[in-house]
Amino acid sequence: MNARKVLLAEFLGTLLLLAIVVGSGIMGERLANGNAAIALLANAAATAGGLYVLIVLFGPISGAHFNPAVTLAMKLRGEALPASLAAMVCVQVAGAVLGVLLAHAMFDIALWQPGDHVRTGVAQWLSEGVATFGLLLTIVLGIRFRERAVPALVASYIFAAYWFTASTSFANPAVTLARSLTQTFAGIRPIDAPAFIAAQLVGAALAVLAARALLPAHSSVRR
Template identity: 45%
Template sequence: MTLGRRVAAEFVGTAFLVAAVIGSGIAASRLSPDDIGLQLLENSLITGAALVALILALQPVSAAFNPVVTVAEVILGLVRKEDALPVIAAQFAGGFLGAVVANLMFDLDAVTISTHERTGSDLWLGEVVATLGLLLVIFGSVRSGRTDTVAYAVGGYITAAYWFTSSTSFANPAVTVSRIFSDTFAGIAPSSVPVFVLMQLVGGALAVVVVRALYPRETLHALDATQETAA
């Protein structure tokens, strides 16, 4: 698998993911202006469905779309250290493009800085839990040799985590930063982002410990093997 292809897949996939998150949030707020619960339901279902589709399409190349996942892949030996930085850069760049496109699709300014403050120890704990669970779902599927289930597991988990975590499960630094650039339903104020990202990193670190404790090393490279075969 060439690095260029991985970088391109991460850029495209993260762009579409962020466009789905922000775009569905805008659509939900317009279609159901008086029902926040229905807005969240619409936003969560579209995000989960988009994740399933994107992972199914791009998994043979690269389908992390998430810097925490990429760092965990490095720690677990699935991605080379020297490949991680360009992959993560592509995730952030793709996320920004996705935010801009989502804004433009709904006739908004290309960039509108969010004023939606999301702060408090309850939300921070929610981000730890959301990210821990996401990585457990991903690497639990990989290390148990069921890479063909990752797309459905991740899509289902994120849809659920929108509801059972207090933070609505950002669980992704690239998506979190990208949501700064849309002052809409899915947005997050810049001042709220640093602690969100820190808690996501904490959740990711805990997930690596849990995955190593629960799953044997012999399936560590299952995802790489599947990707190389598919390529």
């Protein structure tokens, strides 16, 4: 696949993902009348549904990573990336930031608003490590054993992780950076973002090690 097409797919996919995450958070909060559970349910459902569509559409072009942790994990596993690691991470981050700005524009709120949602502490960091570990393991094992089901597997895992993690499962360094630029329901303080990203990278690395222990060196089982 042409590298330019790969990078465009990663850029557009990540942009749309963040527009979905932040936009649905804004809409959910507005419609929930103060009920945080309903707002979170709306946010989780929209994110999972949108993620499924984006993976189906962009997966054949770029692999639909939309996530520097996924791209890095694939590199660590020795997989051939469709474009350079640096280029993919750059377009993912750029797309994520523009996706947040797009969501702000659609709801007619200030485009630039550094996050003020406090997300810090051991429980939050552990949650991000677990969320990212589970996401990467879902992707790697899914590709090996149920390749056609990967979009549904990833979407289902993210929907579940919204609810079983204290952090609501960012599980993505680009998403974390971009969400530090919004004061909406989906936001995070910029000062809290580095620890989230560190936990995510640790979770991704552990998932790579776990997959190496679980999987045979070579397998042709894909359905």
